[in-house]
Amino acid sequence: MTNDRDLFATLPPVDDEVTHRLHRRLVDAANAAGLLDVAYRTLDTPVGTLLLAATPTGLVRVAYPSQDHDLVLEGLARDVSPRILRAPARLDGVAREIEEYFARRRRTFDVPLDLQLSHGFRRRVLAHLAEIRYGQTASYAAIAKAAGNPRAVRAAGSACASNPLPVVVPCHRVVRSDGTVGQYVGGVEAKQTLLALEATA
């Protein structure tokens, strides 16, 4: 039947222009119909290409390349909704603020956050991370105490390690009590870059 299939070789190809046009139209229609549960885009930064994802409530996920963006999107499909489209417009505000942050023109983020991926003690830890001011650091022990459980130093560490919104929720400002940098969800090098950026501002 190969010959019969060749009949359709003259059909015009579905080129990039058509693909983009249809995709844009789908995003607009999905948005208008309230069906765009998760919008995402990527953003190139000094600490690598970040994945940014937002629900209608707010920014729900920031991910480093080392976390594997495909896996992160799969996780969002499972934990939030599979109605996920690459739709940069919803993330324009976040992207602009992150760019300003890396250009040292911004110290705090004003975008709405959706913390639905974080629960219980971990969520309380995230709430306290926002209290560590730009250019400052705090120890895991201090964060555990602030979150209401001074003995949960390890749990405070894993709350930072599972922070769904790194950079924006500043888990990079939490360091070890002995003054060493400690681990980071985006890798130690990224943590050092962020701390150095804030220190020299």
Next chain:
Amino acid sequence: MSTTPFELVVAEHGSTVLRVCRAVLGPVDAEDAWSETFLAALRAYPRLRPNSNVEAWLVTIAHRKALDHVRASSRRPILTDTLPELAADEDRHASESGLWEALEALSLKQRQTIAYHYLAGMPYVQVARIVGGTEAAARRAAADGIAALRKTLPKGAFR
């Protein structure tokens, strides 16, 4: 529930569904039908069972959306009126205008069975499930359609 982000569904199946819509409806209405298909699919997607045949599911939705267009366009001036300009715009695909017209001359069922079998790669048993009737009838409709295409298409359209 599916855990594949819908973006990947669009990337993987978008062009096949567009080709199917074009073959059934012609190039003018195809993009509307495609958009309606993927919006409806996005709406229903969280309820799609894991391990479903996603492409067959999409083609089934596209089938219904295309039918809506066929019904609507039966109340409008026919497709060929707009075709010469469109083809003139695209020298690259000059020969395809022959294919559009040849496809349009087929019966709806012939276009559907050809699109679902040859462009979406579905076996006739599945094609029959979408268009109704038996597997043999679907196979016959496609064979008749192909024979008609071979007869009406200018020789240059074959590769």
